[in-house]
Amino acid sequence: MNKPHPLATGDKTQGTSKKTAIETVQEQIRERVISGALGPGERLHVDKLRLEFGVSTSTMREAISRLLIDDLVTSEQQRGFRVAPLTLKDFRDITDARKMIEAEALRVSLANRTEDWEADLVAAYHRLSRIEERLIGEGKPEFAPDWDEWNSNFHDCLVQNCDNAWLKRFRRTLHQHSYRYHRRLIDDRSLPRDVRVEHKAIFDTAIAGDIAACVAAIEAHIEKSYTDLTQQHDLSD
C-alpha cells in the first residue's frame, strides 16, 4: 500500500472506474455534510440540489437516500431529507462507541500481525510524523490539508488485519461522524494539541506487540480528542 485514496474529484472521462452519476453526487453531498457546507439539521432540497448538480429528481433522491446508510442524513416521511444534527451528547456517545469498537478491532488486528503489515505501518507512521513535524511549528498540527488523510491512513493501517468486516464497518461509520465533529469544533480558540506523542505511543506499542498497552493508548487518544475539542465550545447553534 502506498497512497491512501486521493479523493478523486475529477471528471468521469479519466480514471479507471467510471462512476455512476448517483455515486458521484452521493460523494459530493457527503463531503458537504462532513465539511459543514451543509449544516447540521439543514434541509436537503432535492429540487435545488438536482439543478445544481445537473441531474434528475430520481438520481438526486437516490444519491441522498444512500447517505442514510451512514446516518449522515435523516429522512422524515413526506417532508424530505435533513442533514443529521450535531449534539454534544451524540459526540459523547460516538466517542464511547469508538473507544470500544476501535479497541476491539485493534486487538484482533494486532493478534493477526504479519510482516507486510508491519512494513505498512512503519511507512504510514513515518509519513504521518513527517507531516506533523512540519506542521508543529505553525501551532496547528491537527488542521492541515493532508494531515487528515495521512492520519486516517495511519489509523486504518492499525486495524487493517482485523478480519471482522462488521467491526471495520462500524468503526468507519463512527470515524466519519467523529471527523464531522472535529471539523465543526476545531477553530482558532482550540488549543493546539501535540498529537505526536500520542501517535508515537500507539506506534511503539503496536510494533512492540504490546496489545494491552496499544489498546490503552488508542482509547486515551480517542478520549483526549473528545475532551480537547469540547473544552471551550458548545453546539447550541
Next chain:
Amino acid sequence: MNKPHPLATGDKTQGTSKKTAIETVQEQIRERVISGALGPGERLHVDKLRLEFGVSTSTMREAISRLLIDDLVTSEQQRGFRVAPLTLKDFRDITDARKMIEAEALRVSLANRTEDWEADLVAAYHRLSRIEERLIGEGKPEFAPDWDEWNSNFHDCLVQNCDNAWLKRFRRTLHQHSYRYHRRLIDDRSLPRDVRVEHKAIFDTAIAGDIAACVAAIEAHIEKSYTDLTQQHDLSD
C-alpha cells in the same frame, strides 16, 4: 405501560402511519431477504420487482437502495443489486460483534435502571416464558410464529435504558442479520434447544442487578445460539 409494541422497527411516528410507497416496498423486500424468500446472493431485478409491486422504477430503486443501510443488499455499479450473501465466517463475525456490543449496551442499560423498566422487563419475561412453556412440548421452542417477536421484545427491553443511540443501532443491525442466519439454518435436524434456562439466567441476574453475571449470561446465550445452529449445517449452497 402496556404493550411495548412488538416489532417496532425504529419507527418514530406510530399511529398516523400513512406510509410512503417507498417505505412499504422497502419493508416487504426486507422481509423477503430475512425470511429467505429472496435467497443470499440472488439478484434483485428492479423491473421484475417493480411490476410485481406495482410501482415505478425510481420508487423501486429507492426502496432497494435503502436496504443498503443495513447491508441486507449490496450494490455493484452498473450491475444492479444483490441480496447479501450468507457465509459461516460472516455469521461468526456477527456473533463476535454482537457479543461485544450487546454486552456493552446491557452494561449501560443496567446501570441506568428505573422502576418502570423493571416492570417492563418482568412483563416481557413473563410473556416470553409463557410462550416457551407452551412450545416446549412440541420440541421446537425456537420456531414459532410469535416466539420471535416476544423473544426480540425481551432482548430489546433489556437494553432499553442504554441511551447510546449508536450502540443500539449497531445492535439492531446485527440482530437482524443474526436472525437471517437463524431462519436459514434452523430446520428439522436442529436439536431443539431449551432456551428457557438461558433466559431465566439473564432475567434473574438483570433483576438482581448483577451486571457482570448478566453480561456473562447474554454472551453465553449469543455464543450458544451460534454453536447450536452451525453444529450440523453448512452454508455451501
Next chain:
DNA sequence: ATGGAAAAAATAATCGTTTTTTATTTGACC
C-alpha cells in the same frame, strides 16, 4: 386586530420513458 378556513405556492413522492451500459448471440475468418 385576530383566529381560522380557503386558496395558492412550495416541496415531496411517484410515475413511465429514454439513454447508456453490460451480457449474449451470431457469423465471418483462421
Next chain:
DNA sequence: GGTCAAATAAAAAACGATTATTTTTTCCAT
C-alpha cells in the same frame, strides 16, 4: 472446430414530467 468481433438483447441508470402532500398566504368573519 475455435476465436474474435460486430449485432442483438437485456438490464441498469438517468431523465423530466405528473401527482400528492405540506406549508404559506390570503381574506373574511368574529
